[in-house]
Amino acid sequence: MKLTRRDALALGAGAAVFAVAGGRAGSAWAGLEDTEKAVMEFTGGATPASGRITLDAPEIAENGNTVPISVSVESPMTDDDYVASVLILAEGNPNPDVATLHFTPMSGAAEATTRMRLAKTQNVIAVAKMSDGSVFMDKKEVKVTIGGCGG
Numbered sequence: 217m218k219l220t221r222r223d224a225l226a227l228g229a230g231a232a233v234f235a236v237a238g239g240r241a242g243s244a245w246a247g248l249e250d251t252e253k254a255v256m257e258f259t260g261g262a263t264p265a266s267g268r269i270t271l272d273a274p275e276i277a278e279n280g281n282t283v284p285i286s287v288s289v290e291s292p293m294t295d296d297d298y299v300a301s302v303l304i305l306a307e308g309n310p311n312p313d314v315a316t317l318h319f320t321p322m323s324g325a326a327e328a329t330t331r332m333r334l335a336k337t338q339n340v341i342a343v344a345k346m347s348d349g350s351v352f353m354d355k356k357e358v359k360v361t362i363g364g365c366g367g
């Protein structure tokens with residue numbers, strides 16, 4: 217087979233597109249399995265209980281680029297009983313991991329506020345890991361609208 221200049225250019229263009237696309241095949245969105253896997257890795261296989269952690273997120277976000285969220289965990293924050301870390305996940309984003317927050321007894325309170333980007337209507341999940349190894353979870357669905365036209 218003889219490789220012509222036109223064939224070489226076509227192969228080069230195809231390789232460039234493959235490189236720009238990240239060389240990935242398959243879905244661009246994380247699945248529920250990816251989120252569950254991230255939770256299990258964070259908790260060490262323990263099933264999170266409800267309570268002690270509160271996730272505040274809007275029910276409807278008119279702009280998915282800047283969705284305000286806050287998380288707080290009830291804890292005395294003493295040397296013997298404190299929040300070690302909090303994992304924030306978004307089920308429908310390409311990568312479900314949004315942030316991991318680390319606390320110490322010197323933090324005083326286990327609270328944080330931030331903004332995150334949501335690609336579409338989805339569940340936002342916060343998981344808290346306590347110093348004694350117990351884990352707690354809260355979940356909120358956030359409806360992302362385009363131009364505020366309803367969920």
